[in-house]
Amino acid sequence: MSSILTNNGAMVALQTLQTVNKNLGTTQSEISTGRKVANAKDNSAVWAISKQMESDVQGFKSIQESLALGESTVSVARNASETITDLLTEIKGKIVASQEENVDRSKIQTDIAALRDQIGSVVGAAQFNGLNLLSNKSNEAGSGSVNILSSLDRSGSTVKSSDINVGKQDLGTEAAVLGATAVGAANDLLSVSGASAAAAGGNVTVSFTAGGAQAGASYSVSLTGVGGQEIGTSATTFSYVARDGDTEADVSNAIFAKMTAFATENELADTAFTRNATTGAITVTNNDATAANTITVARAETLDGTAEGGLAALSDVDVTSQDGANSALSNIESLIQTSINAAASFGSAQGRIETQKDFISKLSDSLTTGIGALVDANLEEASARLQALQVQQQLATQSLSIANQAPQSILSLFR
Structure with a gap:
């Protein structure tokens, strides 16, 4: 049955043309933007x-x-x-x-x-x-x-x-600056046992342990010996200011290094400095059996100090005397090792x-490559599809034109 009110052929041709135009628009968008997923509407998950x-x-x-x-x-x-x-x-x-x-x-x-x-x-x-x-x-x-x-x-x-x-x-090469702020109580930073001892012709031992290491904490130990004690009747002070990251072992090692350097420089024969690797305790022992000996220990514990430079001992190098030259030769190796380690x-x-x-x-x-694989358009494929869609568009247009002319044939029935 033919009808001038309903043209089924034109509707089919129009739908085909609309689909072709939509696909053509999508392809042209891919070519112009270079992406097959340009926004969330194209593919929300991939986008x-x-x-x-x-x-x-x-x-x-x-x-x-x-x-x-x-x-x-x-x-x-x-x-x-x-x-x-x-x-x-x-x-x-x-x-x-x-x-x-x-x-x-x-x-x-x-x-x-x-x-x-x-x-x-x-x-x-x-x-x-x-x-x-x-x-x-x-x-x-x-x-x-x-x-x-x-x-x-x-x-x-x-x-x-x-x-x-x-x-x-x-x-x-700067020297340490000891802090001025006192600790809360004695033994906060240094724990000393045998602060003074005496013996007639025997060994004398003094031990102390660093504790509570913290940046800016000042540890200062002064030793005084009388009688046959080689450290002398005047005080010899060994100080260290902790820097950030120092542990109690670091403090103990630093003070012990100063003591051993002092012993080497002064060629002490009867005074020995030893350190317990487990506890970190430093022990001073006098082995002079010729006289009664006393070792006294004075300590200073303060905060807010300024740590010395890693090469501070370089300031003590003095080769103007033979003893100084000998001591400098012993100390320079540790300084070189410090810079090598750094x-x-x-x-x-x-x-x-x-x-x-x-x-x-x-x-x-x-x-970036992964993103491209997800959203970038295949331009070779898009180009080929564009050519095909343009041909389809032309054919769909022609088909719609033919379908629109179909009712013209009904006029011949009324002649």
């Missing part, structure tokens, strides 16, 4: 995933900048540490030269002083953007290290940051930062 990944990529770009800044800062500290090691090696050469009896030790001492001043200049200049990793004297907790943002760790919808911790390595620590940290920076770069590229 949500891609946006989350894009935010991570943006975060990793900021992390790369943080790692680049951290790498530069650590690199400055490492180069400075290596330079200081070279300067200390030069000083060692001067000290070795001073062992000769027919040399001008005063001129050698002048050269050593100049090299020492140069080390101070290197330490002062070894900063990047105001941060100096070769200075660690603050009393504030956490000041002994810096955290460099290194990663974003995602677990589902939760994200947390990760850091690379780089410890400071103090290579300054350079090695910074080198290790810099290597880790470089590795992390390379990884973050590759990870960012992988995420």
Whole structure:
């Protein structure tokens, strides 16, 4: 049955043309934007995933900048540490030269002083953007290290940051400054047993243990010996100010090192300093059996001190005498080892930062590739589809034109 009111052929052709035009519009949008998922309407699940990944990529770009800044800062500290090691090696050469009896030790001492001043200049200049990793004297907790943002760790919808911790390595030559604020009660920082003892021709032992290590805490022990005791009738003081990160063992080791250096420098034969590796207790023993001996201990416990530089002992190097030259030769090795350890620590940290920076770069590229696989359009496919749809559009238009002309045939029935 033919009808001039209802043209089924035209309706079918119109629907086909509308579908072709819709597909053509979608294809043209893919070609113009380069994406098959340009908004949440196109594919909400894929769009949500891609946006989350894009935010991570943006975060990793900021992390790369943080790692680049951290790498530069650590690199400055490492180069400075290596330079200081070279300067200390030069000083060692001067000290070795001073062992000769027919040399001008005063001129050698002048050269050593100049090299020492140069080390101070290197330490002062070894900063990047105001941060100096070769200075660690603050009393504030956490000041002994810096955290460099290194990663974003995602677990589902939760994200947390990760850091690379780089410890400071103090290579300054400044002496410690003891604090003035007294502790709450005696024995807060130092516990002393046998504060004074006497014996006729026997051994005398004094032990003390550091406790409650904290940044800025001042530990000071003065020993006085009478009779045959070699430490002398005047007080000999061994002090240390803790820096951030120090443990009780660090305090004990530092004081013990000062004592052993004193024993070496003064060639003590009858006085022995020993340290218990387990408890950290330092024991002073007198083995002079020729007279009654007494060792007295005075202690000072204060807070808010300023820690000494890691190379503070360099200020005590004096080769103008034979004894001084001998002592300097013994002490310089530990100073060189301190700077070597600092350079090695910074080198290790810099290597880790470089590795992390390379990884973050590759990870960012992988995420970007993944995002592209989810939302980017296949332009070769889209181009071929565009050509096909344009042909379909033309055919659908022609079909609609033919369908619209169908009622014209009914006119012939009325002639």
